[in-house]
Amino acid sequence: METGLSTTSTRTVTVFKLHERDGIGGKQPHLPFLVISSKSSKGDSVLVILDPKLDRDNYSIFFNGLRERGYNLTFRSPKDPKPAIIEFEQPQFSHVILFAPETKSFASDITPQSLVQLLEKDTNILIALSPKQTPLTSLASEFSLILPPPGTPLISHFPERDTPENVIPVTPTRNEILSSTLAPVWFSGVPFSLQNNPLLVPILNAPAESFASDSEGDNGANALVDASEKGGEGLWAGSSLGLVTGFQTLNGARATWVGGVDVFSDEYAQKEVSEGVKSGNKQFGADVSAWTFQESLVLRVDSVSHHRVNETTPRETYTTNDRIVFSAEISRYNPKIATWEPYSGIGDLQLEFTMLDPHVRTALPPVAGQPGKYSVAFRAPDRHGVFKFVINHKRRGWTHLHSSTVVPLVPPRHDEYPRFLSAAWPYYLGAISTSLGFLIFSALWLAGDDRETKRGKSTKTE
Known part of the structure; x- marks a missing residue:
């Protein structure tokens, strides 16, 4: 186990010191104590699960960028039992980075169930995929991501360039996660189709002229035409495909799926997309990690x-x-x-x-x-x-x-109702008029003419 920084607190000002053994890309001289604020709203501890086949030096720009933002990085290989992701049913890190796109076997603490459990406990995950079939590609379907058949990376013949067809410059679409002035991003990896899930957050989509193929030659384009003539069955093409997609759970935890780990490499970060224009991969990696680790849009x-x-x-x-x-x-x-x-x-x-x-x-x-x-x-x-x-x-x-x-x-209490209702005045007038009519009738009846009685008395006297 290697620890990038030793911190004394999270979500507060953190004092740390870089050591020679902690440097990325070789030994680095001792640096004075620095004061850096916690950047994530959920903590600064990050577990990086790195495939031994991947050279850590090739991702030094991305990892150093995380350290400069105050994160404490701990590295382990996929098969190492320690440090464990979860102990006593509690996450041991605030965030997890899985840069093991081609690993087919992991330690016992890294399973699809444990990764889902991390999200349930508000731990964020950044996962890189590859065109090969691995347990991670099977897990992607649980997050409403549909991957093409194994061995079918994304390729594009446009624009004309001196790079292979599977190394594609992608112009990001404008969204609140990525910087507004982000330059095109170099991408190499596998795309995925997005299901209709409101929890999905598209971050980077494939170019409209790109498609997934099992070959880097033009016969892949012919297969694309054949698929379109069959009504689109098996059609993996166009800007509807996702390259980098986030998933936010109902409790706020975030998981980001990246179609290729090379997006974060030093080679792509330093590579020019046109003469004199450096790619946006460095800033892209910072923006994606900031959103995943709940720095932004929280x-x-x-x-x-x-x-x-x-x-x-x-x-x-x-x-x-x-x-x-x-x-x-x-x-x-x-x-x-x-x-x-x-x-x-x-x-x-x-x-x-x-x-x-x-x-x-x-x-x-x-x-x-x-x-x-x-x-x-x-x-x-x-x-x-x-x-x-x-x-x-x-x-x-x-x-x-x-x-x-x-x-x-x-409802109102019996003494809270209004004494009179304006809408009931017709009923009030009806009741008053009926009462007045009854009184008048009674008065007239009681004080009526008694001539019939007097007539009866006079006849009996005669």
Whole structure:
């Protein structure tokens, strides 16, 4: 086991010293003590599982970049039993890098089940694949990635270049994970098709003119034409194929699948894509690792509050038709200063007031002048029951935000109903008019004419 840095704490300022045996690419002189902030919101310990066939010196730019950002790297081979990934059902590292694309047998602690368990325990994973069939390629299907048959790397004859057909310059599409000024990236490896899974996060897609083939010659293009004539069966081509794809679980853990480990190599990082233009592989590796290790695009809900309009304290129960104010405090992790900052940049945040189904769904906009605060006032529905304030914000690449607060909604008490209802005035007038009519009738009946009685008395007297 080799440890790149010895740290004393995570998520805080870390003091460390480089040793001669810790250098990548040979011995390095002793350096003075440096103070570097923790860059990941989940910790700085990284286990690098490196295939012995891969020379660590060929990836020194990528590994040194991680160290410069404050990560503590620990290296082991795929078959080494120590250091273990999980001990006593607890992850021993915050992040795991699997650079063993062609390894077919691993130590007992590295299994598809253990890797899934790492994600369940909020440990992030960066996995490199190859065109060969390995346990990792079988695991990819569990993450909604479909790989082509073994031995079919991605090739392209365009643009014209002096590199082999399977070494392709890929222009990244614009997204929030990668830098906006990223130069084309050299890629060599296997593509994969993406299933319709909302947890997938496309990072780098294949060029439109590229395709997967079992040969680097033009007969691969003929096979592509044959497949297209058969209705697309077996067609592995075009920009719909993924080369680097992320997967974010519901609890926030991230796994990134890379079609080839050479993307992180020093050769590709220093190779020019055109005369005088260096490739973007170095920055690409930094961007991908930053997203995977939860440095970038990380959000959290700090607190929520609710109360009636014109009040400040929450109630244990609310009454139907109450005017309720709901507020949420949201922050974003800033890796430059290793701290959480209020974030008001979410423009499509929503609040749901639900009882089985949403009875109220409304926008939850940011509050001007109060960074990180989102608030909305709404009228409670005219239906009593157990309701929940729910925030469920899911956007590709960003941390999923979820918050649920239970509150009872009760009907008004008998003394809380209004004395008179404006909508009931017709009934009130009907009742009043009926009562008045009855009184008038009674008065007239009681004070009616008694001539019939007097007539009867006069006849009897005669």
